[in-house]
Amino acid sequence: MSIPLVDLGAQYRPLKAEILSRVAEVLEGMQLFLGPNVQALEREFAAHAGTAYAVGVSDGTTALQIALMACGVGAGDEVITVAHTFVATAEAIVLVGARPVFVDIDPETYTIDVSGVEEQITPRTRAIIPVHLYGQPADMDPIMELATRHGLCVIEDACQAHGARYKGRLVGSLGHMAAFSFYCSKNLGAYGEAGMLTTNDATLAERARMLRDHGSPERYRHELIGLNGRLDEIQAAILRVKLPHMPQWNSQRRSHAAHYGTLLAGNQAVTVPREASYAEHVYHLYVVRVPQRDELLAFLREQGVGAGVHYPVPCHLQPALRRLGYRKGDLPVTERVAAEVLSLPMYPELTAEQRARVVEAVEAFFERRPEALELAGIRTT
Ligand SMILES: Cc1ncc(COP(=O)(O)O)c(C=O)c1O
Secondary structure, eight states, rough: OOOOOOHHHHHHHHHHHHHHHHHHHHHEEEEEEEHHHHHHHHHHHHHTTOOEEEEEESSSHHHHHHHHHHHOOOOOEEEEESSSSOOOHHHHHHHOOOOOEOOOBBTTTTTGGGTTTTHHHHHTEEOOOOBGGGGGGHHHHHHHHHHHOOOOOOOOEEEOOOOOTTEEEETTTSSSSEEEOOTSSSSSSSOOEEEEEEOOOHHHHHHHEEEEEEEEBEEEEETSSOBBOOOOOOHHHHHHHHHHGGHHHHHHHHHHHHHHHHHTTTTOBBBBOOOOTTTTTOOSSEEETTHOOOOHHHHHTTTTTTOOOSSSOOOGGGGGGGGOOOTTSSSSSHHHHHHHHEEEEOOOOHHHHHHHHHHHHHHHHHOHHHHHHHHTTOOOO
């Protein structure tokens, strides 16, 4: 039995008839961008994020970029974020002409270590982007408190955390703005590129609406320099079919994570993810830590178990960001975590049998390689 890291087909099959009929409707009407499906999805997604406004955009990277632009972040500004994230978080900052300033992460939640933020604030700092990584919310209250004290804008990178909660409140409603991605494998995924911005601020929502469409409040009138960041009707129609299922899919993910945790509890070489006391984690990814990560990854793949690494090279060490001047050793927790993280198969339709098989393969690795346990500091005799 081979088990993929994600199985998009398993989600598509039961929804196929409805999706195809909604897509056909869009094609019959030939209103392809920013039409009735986008408007309805914006209302429906805002309700799922607990915000007053949602603005549909072309993808999550553009959502981050537009949020930064709407908050007035530009050339010469600094934006504090983490390096343990998908590169798009840092990329969006660079694309608006600002400089990413990286702080280290918490070794247990893998999200921003709030204690490292204040010392990085300078007169140039304009915004903070906490990332709700893997589906785990960042510790938002102290971030908002710091931001208020220093007059900074907070943009949540919620691209991996649709439906997650912080102290009972939905992510996307905690900062000044938030960016979501509907990349196909996300907790809510399109069948192409799509993204969403959320906010409770009417002015920011209005600016974002203009920025996604060339800064235009009406056709051929351009108030701002924006970009082409429109969400298309086909993706919006597909997302509207899927959105009502998202809470159920998230609870399936949570229950799979709990099962994995039980199955892996006896293996001291594997650190399972820890849900922060303030969090309702939605397990976009189920990420364990293992010192012999690369060997285990290769072994699992040989055994037909899809595993992945999110992310092997932190942003501060990426060649594209070399000019920022960071060096190996600058973010010790980030670098250690990046060397050890391993994502196991996780998707709502994952069966109990598949989870058991994944864990059997993990256990087989340590049985065949007792020295791996010793490397992890665990005596085998
Ligand atoms: C944390 C994070 N930020 C930003 C993005 C960018 O989203 P997109 O791929 O839709 O542009 C992603 C998606 O992969 C992500 O995981």
